[in-house]
Amino acid sequence: MSSNSTFYSDDSSVAQSPANGAQMLSVSYSSVSSALRVPTLAVDRLVTNGAVASTAMPPQVQVSYNGANVQEDYLAADGKTTLRTVLGTSYTVVPLTGLISASPAELFANSAVGLITNTINGQALYNTQATWQTGAAYVKVVRQYAADTLYAYDCVAPATTGNTPTPCSAAISTLEGFFPYTSTADGKTYQLGDGQIVTVAGVRAWVANAQLGGATTDYRVYYQSNGGISAGYLIRSGTTLQITPLGGGTPQSNAYFLNGAALGSLKSAISF
Structure with a gap:
């Protein structure tokens, strides 16, 4: 040790x-x-x-x-x-x-x-x-x-603290213009049609159709925030x-x- x-x-x-x-x-x-x-x-x-x-x-x-x-x-x-x-x-x-x-x-x-x-x-x-x-x-x-829960994290290194995670893009403001997007964390390229655009936790978000693969069932999320696109993952209510x-x-x-x-x-x- x-x-x-x-x-x-x-x-x-x-x-x-x-x-x-x-x-x-x-x-x-x-x-x-x-x-x-x-x-x-x-x-x-x-x-x-x-x-x-x-x-x-x-x-x-x-x-x-x-x-x-x-x-x-x-x-x-x-x-x-x-x-x-x-x-x-x-x-x-x-x-x-x-x-x-x-x-x-x-x-x-x-x-x-x-x-x-x-x-x-x-x-x-x-x-x-x-x-x-x-x-x-x-x-x-x-x-x-007991409710849909959206976790946020830094889309790119380095890791940060505080309430402003590093976005995936600060230049693209809408989800429709963000895809296709290659996620190094997930090892795949997401297309717009691989998910659904919904409102969750008060933000406009794209939620993947396929499960992300955590022990607790979760889904990749990209959401609009502060004029850019940020990343997170969603755990649905009842999970x-x-x-x-x-x-x-x-x-x-x-x-x-x-x-x-x-x-x-x-x-x-x-x-x-």
């Missing part, structure tokens, strides 16, 4: 149940290993009401109940504007007991916890005889987007968030969240 290696947790909690009204999620980051650092995390940039806005870091998330679902509203850095909304639609609690090495296969295969099962020069990264602390458990959650297993393969729909006792067990077990 290098000095740039990281193994950290995203620690989230609420002061009280959303049954008492919407709650702000308290979010912080901590290294699971005392020998490693917490990385500098990038913010997301999304298009909303015709303009690009950045998420906060740490995230500002308002949690509430929406019928039988848990609603998470991710706010912009201003703490007011909702940039994306996610619904937790299914929750399963799985207790953890006995040896960590004998944990359910899904936990190791489908979450970052599985990283500890790797070896370096034949040496295990954790004490394979370590056990889960009393009360350890994880929660499986199925979540989906389930999916994660690619550590070893690759078919994306799966569950996210895995450890409770405090489970995280403490890992901190005690790892050997780096």
